[in-house]
Amino acid sequence: MRIFEVVRETRETNVYLKINIDGTGKYKIDTGIPFFDHLLESFSKHGCFDLIIKVKGDLEVDDHHTVEDVAICLGLALSKIEKKNIYRFGWAIIPMDDARTLMSIDLSGRSYCLGNYEPKREFIGGISTENINHFFETVASFGKLNIHYEVIGKNEHHKVESLFKAFGVALDIATKIDERKGIISTKEYLD
Known part of the structure; x- marks a missing residue:
């Protein structure tokens, strides 16, 4: 099993993250931002990653440090x-009602x-859309990976949720084991 744990403690946040890449989509997530929890649960469920995230962040300031530090830990x-x-490599095309990623x-x-x-608006469920x-x-920065995405749609909730579902599905494909593959690079090396 490929299970990884990361702890990050700063003056702004305290984050514990544990991910099982070979999981079944079970999750226990508490970031203090319910909509962010929902997005990470969608990532976990659709990517079949077992994911535990526990955050105590400075939400009295705003949501930025919590979102950023969870992303650092996941990366x-x-x-x-x-x-x-x-x-x-992994890819996904995920529709969600009016949205598609x-x-x-x-x-x-x-x-x-x-x-x-x-x-098209500043907040969705307590998370700054920026x-x-x-x-x-x-x-991408902390995980040393490429992430490319295009999203269309009218409803901001649907667009953002389709992004996180697509991220889970694409990452699940990219991390699948295939003993024939070796290292997929003409350099025969990847960091």
């Missing part, structure tokens, strides 16, 4: 995945994030 956990014998991931050992989410792109940028 650090994902950076620990052995790159040998995995698919490396196209997501592609490369566990390349190089950090890059490119997304087109442009929020933190949605920041979440994926931070995961």
Whole structure:
């Protein structure tokens, strides 16, 4: 089993994260932001990752540090995945009512994030919509992976939730074990 734990303690947050890449989609998540919990639960369920996240953050300031530090911890956990014998690339096309997300991931050992989410309102359920792109940028940076996404739709809740579902599905594909694969790189090396 590929199980990774990360603890991050700062003056702003205290985060505990545990992920089982080979799980079944069980989760126990408490970030203090119910809608963020819902998004991470969707990621866990649709990616079949067992995920535990417990956060005590400075929500009296705002949601930024909590969202950012969860993304840092998730990225650090994902950076620990052995790159040998995995698919490396993952993708998903996820519709959710009026919204649709196209997501592609490369566990390349190089950090890059490119997304087109442009929020039409400032908040969704207690989370600043500007933190949605920041979440994926931070995961990509600390996880040393490429994340590319395009999302369309009218309803902000649907667009954001489809992003997190697509992230789970694409990451599940990228992390699948295939003994034939070796290291998928002409360099025969991935960080």
